[in-house]
Amino acid sequence: MHCLLLAGVQFVFDLRLVLLGNKAAGKSSLANLITGHAEPRRTVTAQCVKLHGEFAGRQVTVIDTPGWWKNFSAKETPEFQKQEIVLSIAHCAPGPHAVLLVIRVDALFKEKHRRSVQEHLEILGERVWSHAVVVFTYRDHIQEKTLAECIGSEAESLLLWLVEKCGRRYHVLNIERARASQLKELLEIIDAMVMGNGDCHFEMDRKWLHRVEGKMTKRYTRANQRRKIVQDQWESPLGRQGHKQIPIQKMRIILLGPRRAGKSSAGNTILRTATPTSRRTSACVRRQGEVNGRHVTIVDTPGWWKSLSVAHTPERDKQELLFSSSLCPAGAHTLLLTLRVDMAFTQEERKSMEEHMALLGEQVWVYTMVLFTHGDCLGDVTIEEFIEGEGEALQGIVERCGNRYHVLDNENWNDGGQVTNLLDKIERMVAQNKGRCYEMELKTVKEVKQKWKEAEEKAKARVKRCKQMKNTVKEPAKTSGLTLVLLGYEEAGKSWTGNTIFGREMFGSGRTVRCIQRHGEVRGQKITIVDTPGWCKHLPTEQNPTLIKQQITQMQALNLSGALAFLLVLRADCSFKEPELQAMKEHLSLLGSRVWDQGIVVFTFEEQLGDRGIELQIECEGVALQWLVDRCGNRYHTFKDTSTSERQQVRELLEKIQRMVQANADSDWRNTELREVTQWKKIEEGRVKRLGVKEGSKSDEDSRGKIQVEIEEEESDDVFDDGEAEESSWRRN
Ligand SMILES: Nc1nc2c(ncn2[C@@H]2O[C@H](COP(=O)(O)OP(=O)(O)OP(=O)(O)O)[C@@H](O)[C@H]2O)c(=O)[nH]1
Ligand SMILES: [Mg+2]
Structure with missing residues (x-):
């Protein structure tokens, strides 16, 4: 290795760096900056690009790589791109001195982003972490604010994890106007790391590298064969003649x-x-x-x-x-x-x-x-x-x-x-x-048209019923305190609904696994929102995790004050059929039958319906969804993910809830059926019978012994949105 000793500090004369990160993180700009290439490349980096340059009298080789979609796991990145990541190491043989993990400092950093970084980096093997440095880009976008102020506490803890994993090595840059001194600092961090690693560069497991190279050769050969077959097919006499x-x-x-x-x-x-x-x-x-x-x-x-x-x-x-x-x-x-x-x-x-x-x-x-x-x-x-x-x-x-x-x-x-x-x-x-x-077939098209005609009529009638209902209830007075319980299947948008109502991120972005209670004030009204874990959309209760039932049942033990409403959260753009209805009914039955009187169906992701109104969607979807909405006294509301209409949709929901509360003024749910857990017991007994497990068997007792409603009441984070569209938002993990 060619090393220099300057002012007592030893550093590598020919430095080799690999840049990794998600798409549009600023990798190519950083590569240009380090190597002194002025010409920006406007197109997306599809393959590794090798750049040479000189910085502070030293030779630097930088390998720029194609980025991954930050919302997606490595499993969702195409094979050829993952192979490029591996190849980046071969491009700077015998291996890079440092792997720079490029992350936009002004962008949201959620658990899925953290996981994505980890999975993509570990394509190179676990040892890569000892050679990794986090480089935060877009410093200028956060102005004078501190890093912590910008990223929020959830992101902060996740980024902290990342920085820790990289041996606390990180650097923050504004690429657009980076000063030489900022780059020098980055190189000092790299030099210190290289020295700490005993002047060793990162080397990949040779076998793994050969395996990937072998796969690529095979891919290439088979691709050539396919191309030939397909070309022959297009050029077949029939094709040519026909053309x-x-x-x-x-x-x-x-x-x-x-x-x-x-x-x-x-x-x-x-x-x-x-x-x-x-x-x-x-x-x-x-x-x-x-x-x-x-x-x-x-x-x-x-x-x-x-x-x-x-x-x-x-x-x-x-x-x-x-x-x-x-x-x-x-x-x-x-x-x-x-x-x-x-x-x-x-x-x-x-x-x-x-x-x-x-x-x-x-x-x-x-x-x-x-x-x-x-x-x-x-x-x-x-x-x-x-x-x-x-x-x-x-x-x-x-x-x-x-x-x-x-x-x-x-x-x-x-x-x-x-x-x-x-x-x-x-x-x-x-x-x-x-x-x-x-x-x-003409018959099928005719049937579709007929269904749409009927659905349109029914949708109009539903809208009319809503208006009539609105007029029959006198203007409701604001309730002193309001508790909203979010219920629904997993990933229906329950936490998101809670955040939208509060107008800030009070519930975290990860999967909700236990009841979480948050307090706030909306339009001058004190509001408590309880978020609950969602059940699997179309599995009956007995096949859903026991923990969810426990959390829903025990949720009634919370000291909930004021008026109460159950928000039954569904996605407007997803199916809702008999199995989903059964799952919903069975889970809600844990709370007693009066949940329907205090329930309101909240459809999320309304923007996905385009110009189609929710009423048309309800009527087209079929009897299960219609039953649910009717069972809640035709009370429903839609939420869409647009910041402009956000506060208006919240105001309208609160008005609907207040009208419902007014109509239910004489009832007090906590003194009646909701305190009873008999239904839950019955379901449990039925389940035990069906499974043929002896009641009170060890596993059951164990889990019952652990029943505890775990309530989080922490300080919440500020909303921090980078406005980036989700590449796909609803998939089961
Ligand atoms: N870079 C790149 N982006 C593309 C390309 N094709 C589509 N996009 C982007 O991908 C996103 C989705 O594209 P759409 O054409 O709206 O996809 P769609 O299939 O019509 O989507 P839906 O109607 O929502 O089902 C948009 O942001 C497009 O700009 C492409 O060839 N290259
Ligand atoms: Mg489209």
């Missing part, structure tokens, strides 16, 4: 796929329009335009949650899919099944995709082509390498589509070549299908 014989003047395309897959963006790219796509597509949309001398019709459809089975998709979304082809008179030439290349593709996703496609009939695959989006994230990796790298799940889907696929980079929608190629492939495919188009 010449059937130029399609009026092309009709349906875009479908999981949520956020890039369907609407792909529509824009094909039609070369720049219609904004920030909102979720919640109903079929037909758009038309002239492309390369053809008249192209595109039907965009609502997506499904990529990892969830079709049972979780709301009825309305499924009906929209059935309806889509009727917007293409004479049928669709192709269905483009949209998929992202910047994310891994799992068996779960394949299952979900096949289930949703099955709604459209078995013959649908004959007309389907996989449309890969986020092509910009592939860099030099070919789409065939991506397909081979992702494994059987993706290969299965590609094969079901007869090996037809195309890649789009929607960020570069001005690149006409990619669209010309796509249209060309569609024409060949139509030729291979002998000109036939995909059409949904």
